[in-house]
Amino acid sequence: MAAPAKKASTDVESLVATLANRQSETPKGQKQLTGPERAAVLMLALGEQHGAKIWALLDDDELRQLSIVMSTLGTVEANLVENLLLEFVGRLSASGAILGNYDATERLLQQYLPPERVNGIMDEIRGPAGRNMWEKLANVQEEVLANYLKNEYPQTVAVVLSKLQPEHAARVLAILPEDLSLDVVNRMLRMEAVQKEVLERVEQTLRTEFMSSLSQTHRRDAHEVMAEIFNNFDRQTETRFMTSLEEANRESAERIKTLMFTFDDLVRLDSGSAQTLLRNVDKDKLAVALKGASETVREFFLGNMSSRAAKMLVDDMQSMGPVRLRDVDEAQVMLVNMAKDLAAKGEIVISKTRDEELVY
Incomplete structure (x- = not known):
């Protein structure tokens, strides 16, 4: 019995790459899954017991892509899961719907990966700290948020700022181009209750277009990091490095001095x-x-x-x-x-x- 089980596991492992590169071939009228979504459904269906070997074979980029898709997958209907599994692994079928969300993804990853890898992947997925989208935005620097919002429709900007704390919204407004900020203020003054569907669309856009890119590209300002390093130098070392830096790049030296x-x-x-x-x-x-x-x-x-x-x-x-x-x-x-x-x-x-x- 051991040998067939091992072979089945190996066959499943080889299917992940295939899944990720094929579009779903579902009956007309049903949701069509992308390649990464198909791979995410399979991994959720395999669960903790049967997915361990596959998780262990994935590299960090594959883990990251698959985890991001899993965490935003939502509910996948049971018949769609069953069709997908039947297509790739014959008689394997699903017993019910699968819910892909942050918590389920994190629990699954914790079964197979070291805690530091799980934390890194989930931090990248979630972006800035917060239980929901608006709490996350509260932890985004106003310069970063303003740089994103300046390219959005004024009404969208008004909706977003109306959900922020007043002090955070004020700092963002002060950075936006003046004509845009005045337009946004007027729209916020005339704004009535925002429909749930509109709010959900804005949240989804922020989640997919802003937070995902922010989590992958955001890093601390290099001058801030260097200022903290200089803070921990002894006096002679600090003077030596600062003197050399002033000769090579006076602008950076002055900025580091300001931040120290x-x-x-x-x-x-x-x-x-x-x-x-x-x-x-x-x-x-x-x-x-x-x-x-x-x-x-x-x-x-x-x-x-x-x-x-x-x-x-x-x-x-x-x-x-x-x-x-x-x-x-x-x-x-x-x-x-x-x-x-x-x-x-x-x-x-x-x-x-x-x-x-x-x-x-």
Whole structure:
């Protein structure tokens, strides 16, 4: 019995490539499936028990294409599934309809692939975080969204912006061409309840044309990545690289400087944020960091401490004697990283660039 089972599995494996390159030959009046859709139906029909060997043979590009199709397949009628399976594997038939969605796809992939591969594939399928399309859009940078919407019909733009949070919609409107943005504002003012069918069409368009391409092409700005790298250099290394970069590409060097958040930038914290940072930092590390800081930075931190705590810190700094520059750099980087961690948790507020000021 073992040998026939193995042969059947091998035959099925060889069918995936055939499925992906053929159009569905379905009776008139029924939905016609594309090649990738036919392959997705087969894999869903095979399920966890019989599909393992096939999943293991697919490369990343094939996994990605098949997973994307599976996650958007929706419900496939049982008779269409049965016709497809009969066509390719003889007597194999389906017991009912198959539902292809994100959750089913993820559960199936988890049976055969390492968690990191599953997470990467599903992140690419889903695009930015969010349970539905409008939550996903809320996590798309306004410049990216505006660049897409500027080529859409004004009424479509109005529908999309009406579903966003006001602050996000405002930032997108401010970037759109002025004539388009004014048209969109007027349409939003006159807009009545959007029909469900219209909203579904807009969602589907965003999902297939915008989110899918965004998930495949979006990456962080290279200058932002490099600014974070520079933030973690010691002082001498940073100076060496920045000097060379200024000679080779002054524009990039200036942009990286703008995006960097350094120890000196901590003076831009408000009093509440500064005091929160001080409560979390090791006092010995703070003393070392301030030992090599400018007078402005020292006064800022001491000014956000009680008189007694400030005096004790000054005494500690005076008593420790000379400190190696490398130790100072490490302590200052530690404070900067701690500030970023606290900001990520929402416990403090830091401005993102050197030009950004906070108004109270």
